[in-house]
Amino acid sequence: MGLRSHLELLRRHVAALVVSLVVFPSLALGLSLLATPTYTSTAELFVSLENSTTASDLAQGANYTQDQMASYATLVTTPAVLQPVVDELGLTESARALGRRVTATAPNDTVVLQISATDPAPAAAARIAQAVSEQLVEVMADVAPTDSDGRATVRVTQVTPAAVPLYPSSPNTLRNVAVGVLLGLAVGVLYAVARENLDTRVRDVGRLESLTDAPLLGSIAAAPASRSGLVPVADEPRGTHAEMFRQLATNVEFLRVGGGSTTLLVTSALPGEGKSTVAVNLALALAEVGHRVVLVDADLRRPTVADRLGLEGAAGLSTVLLGRAGLADVQQEWGAHGMHVLTSGAVPPNPVQLLSSARMAELLAELGAHHDVVVIDAAPVLPVTDALVLSRAVSGVVVVADSSSVRRAQLAETLESLVRVDARLFGVVLNKLPARSQLASHGYGYGALPEPSRWRRSVDRIRRRRRRPAAPRTPAVQRPSVPAGRAAEAPGAATETVRPGGAARLLDRPRT
Amino acid sequence: MTRLLVVCTGNVCRSPAAERLLAARLPAGAGVTVASAGTSALVGQAIDPPVAELLRLAGADPTGFAARQLQADQVRTADLVLVMERGHRAAVVGADPTAVRRTFLLAELGAIASLVAAAGWPADVPADPAARLAALPRLAGRHRPQVLRGGAPDVDDPFRQSRDVHRRTFATVADRVDDIVAAVTATDG
Numbered sequence: 001m002g003l004r005s006h007l008e009l010l011r012r013h014v015a016a017l018v019v020s021l022v023v024f025p026s027l028a029l030g031l032s033l034l035a036t037p038t039y040t041s042t043a044e045l046f047v048s049l050e051n052s053t054t055a056s057d058l059a060q061g062a063n064y065t066q067d068q069m070a071s072y073a074t075l076v077t078t079p080a081v082l083q084p085v086v087d088e089l090g091l092t093e094s095a096r097a098l099g100r101r102v103t104a105t106a107p108n109d110t111v112v113l114q115i116s117a118t119d120p121a122p123a124a125a126a127r128i129a130q131a132v133s134e135q136l137v138e139v140m141a142d143v144a145p146t147d148s149d150g151r152a153t154v155r156v157t158q159v160t161p162a163a164v165p166l167y168p169s170s171p172n173t174l175r176n177v178a179v180g181v182l183l184g185l186a187v188g189v190l191y192a193v194a195r196e197n198l199d200t201r202v203r204d205v206g207r208l209e210s211l212t213d214a215p216l217l218g219s220i221a222a223a224p225a226s227r228s229g230l231v232p233v234a235d236e237p238r239g240t241h242a243e244m245f246r247q248l249a250t251n252v253e254f255l256r257v258g259g260g261s262t263t264l265l266v267t268s269a270l271p272g273e274g275k276s277t278v279a280v281n282l283a284l285a286l287a288e289v290g291h292r293v294v295l296v297d298a299d300l301r302r303p304t305v306a307d308r309l310g311l312e313g314a315a316g317l318s319t320v321l322l323g324r325a326g327l328a329d330v331q332q333e334w335g336a337h338g339m340h341v342l343t344s345g346a347v348p349p350n351p352v353q354l355l356s357s358a359r360m361a362e363l364l365a366e367l368g369a370h371h372d373v374v375v376i377d378a379a380p381v382l383p384v385t386d387a388l389v390l391s392r393a394v395s396g397v398v399v400v401a402d403s404s405s406v407r408r409a410q411l412a413e414t415l416e417s418l419v420r421v422d423a424r425l426f427g428v429v430l431n432k433l434p435a436r437s438q439l440a441s442h443g444y445g446y447g448a449l450p451e452p453s454r455w456r457r458s459v460d461r462i463r464r465r466r467r468r469p470a471a472p473r474t475p476a477v478q479r480p481s482v483p484a485g486r487a488a489e490a491p492g493a494a495t496e497t498v499r500p501g502g503a504a505r506l507l508d509r510p511r512t
Numbered sequence: 513m514t515r516l517l518v519v520c521t522g523n524v525c526r527s528p529a530a531e532r533l534l535a536a537r538l539p540a541g542a543g544v545t546v547a548s549a550g551t552s553a554l555v556g557q558a559i560d561p562p563v564a565e566l567l568r569l570a571g572a573d574p575t576g577f578a579a580r581q582l583q584a585d586q587v588r589t590a591d592l593v594l595v596m597e598r599g600h601r602a603a604v605v606g607a608d609p610t611a612v613r614r615t616f617l618l619a620e621l622g623a624i625a626s627l628v629a630a631a632g633w634p635a636d637v638p639a640d641p642a643a644r645l646a647a648l649p650r651l652a653g654r655h656r657p658q659v660l661r662g663g664a665p666d667v668d669d670p671f672r673q674s675r676d677v678h679r680r681t682f683a684t685v686a687d688r689v690d691d692i693v694a695a696v697t698a699t700d701g
Binding site: 231234235309310311312313314315316319324325326329330332333334335336338345346 | 598601602605606609610611612613615620652653654656657659
């Protein structure tokens with residue numbers, strides 16, 4: 001994973017990251033504002049040995065004092081020091097309780113004792129710190145060893161009097177908010193990583209790319225449930241959905257290398273990923289631009305093409321394969337552009353046998369002879385072998401992946417199975433993308449396809465061929481893919497900027 | 513001569529109604545014959561009395577009828593097969609797969625015929641009902657998307673149901689028959 005994919009990961013979960021970055025610092029700020037502020041005042045004492053006359057005495061004295069500093073610090077919180085302070089200041093708490101608000105520390109290797117007292121009132125904090133340090137001076141004089149003359153050997157001098165603090169020592173709002181930010185960042189990133197690793201679906205173009213080198217032929221947004229029965233290219237020809245299928249058709253047109261007919265097998269890893277929807281609309285979109293197209297429902301397990309188009313499915317592919325009718329008898333016509341449809345026919349008990357028969361190969365040849373494009377809707381790859389069997393008899397395979405349901409491992413397994421049987425993989429159609437991601441993908445989707453594949457090389461070949469005639473064809477640019485009104489406002493180059501079409505963008509990429 | 517075959521389940525209610533209404537409303541001597549059959553026919557029975565009464569009220573003749581079981585050769589020789597439900601269509605096509613392009617739901621053919629007439633009958637189709645009916649399977653394809661959008665409902669079985677259900681079903685059948693007759697007899701303006 002490179003930096004780009006890390007950023008990609010964060011971008012996908014940017015909402016969670018933002019929430020986390022708002023919640024934790026706010027929490028820290030809120031708690032800080034609610035907490036009672038307390039003030040700390042510190043007095044400093046210097047400890048030295050008396051009667052040191054020579055330099056070596058002084059050095060020894062300093063060592064001795066340093067060794068004793070911890071004991072002096074402990075002495076501060078004993079009742080011997082604190083009880084007189086309680087009495088003197090008229091405090092209502094016990095010496096032990098006061099001890100919890102008083103601390104004494106000796107910074108390492110120094111003979112300076114720092115005595116701090118905390119209190120909700122700044123003046124009280126200073127008063128206590130001052131009283132404690134004064135009291136310590138007296139107690140030290142009592143407890144320190146005396147020399148032969150009865151003089152105290154240790155002298156304690158106050159060097160810093162306790163001052164009234166201007167700012168509370170607690171809560172430290174700035175520090176708390178900073179901790180909140182760091183915590184928020186950490187939680188946000190952890191959430192994103194966890195989600196990423198727990199969500200094994202394909203989801204978006206970025207994750208498809210990390211899975212396969214196969215080109216992305218099209219991105220289709222999820223259709224609202226209210227439109228599930230529709231055939232967008234025929235029913236809402238001006239809609240954005242229809243436009244997505246036309247974009248797919250445009251990309252498929254670039255796969256039609258050579259003059260002969262092209263046989264496309266449309267399949268998916270699992271049932272319900274939308275392969276039939278893609279097959280039907282792709283076939284219609286291809287017929288719309290003048291190709292002679294036949295759509296064949298070769299999903300002999302769960303055929304849906306007939307129902308979707310309002311045709312009778314009881315006579316069709318299986319009928320022809322069983323020799324009960326000729327192709328011309330059962331091939332039906334659908335739509336204004338003369339698309340032909342060969343429905344499944346009655347569901348047979350032995351689909352694999354039928355689909356791998358010599359009659360099937362003959363039938364495909366016959367279909368190819370009369371059509372420019374043969375679009376075959378085949379059963380999903382993982383549950384049954386039908387599509388794998390057929391894949392060897394076609395020009396190439398288009399795999400439809402439901403971005404919201406198929407697992408990345410399942411899609412990978414599907415693509416591997418196709419490679420194993422030497423099928424030619426034309427590419428993947430990412431289906432049922434959330435509308436938001438569809439928009440987002442315009443920014444990087446097509447332009448970020450993995451480096452040259454077999455498809456890329458054929459695109460280059462087509463480009464070279466199409467350059468020779470006077471007018472090279474760049475369908476994605478010519479066809480305004482924004483609603484007609486907006487396209488009219490921003491004609492020409494602007495149209496291309498609004499939505500970089502797949503094929504056009506590929507052609508724009510520098511040749512390697 | 514153009515041969516129409518109407519198919520329902522028992523061949524005593526819906527298909528006889530459509531058969532006799534088509535026969536009554538298509539112009540005399542139009543060169544169209546109409547027959548009917550059932551996928552599970554009550555073979556030999558006359559038209560169900562409530563339907564016969566409605567037919568009489570509509571000016572059609574309900575007499576001299578005997579229900580028949582659907583046979584493959586009837587389908588084979590028919591130029592156009594009209595069915596009431598999708599299940600009938602599957603049965604007809606099952607009997608003869610080559611009939612798939614000539615078999616229509618009654619409601620579907622009504623809508624398609626109207627659309628064809630509205631778009632104007634092609635010049636190569638003679639302007640008589642028989643030729644137009646025979647041309648419909650060939651012309652239907654391009655209008656299917658619109659028919660799909662409108663939805664071509666099944667005409668449900670009224671057999672042994674209330675008089676009200678019978679009346680409603682009969683009205684539906686009569687409307688669709690009228691659509692078809694109007695479309696094939698339309699004079700292009």
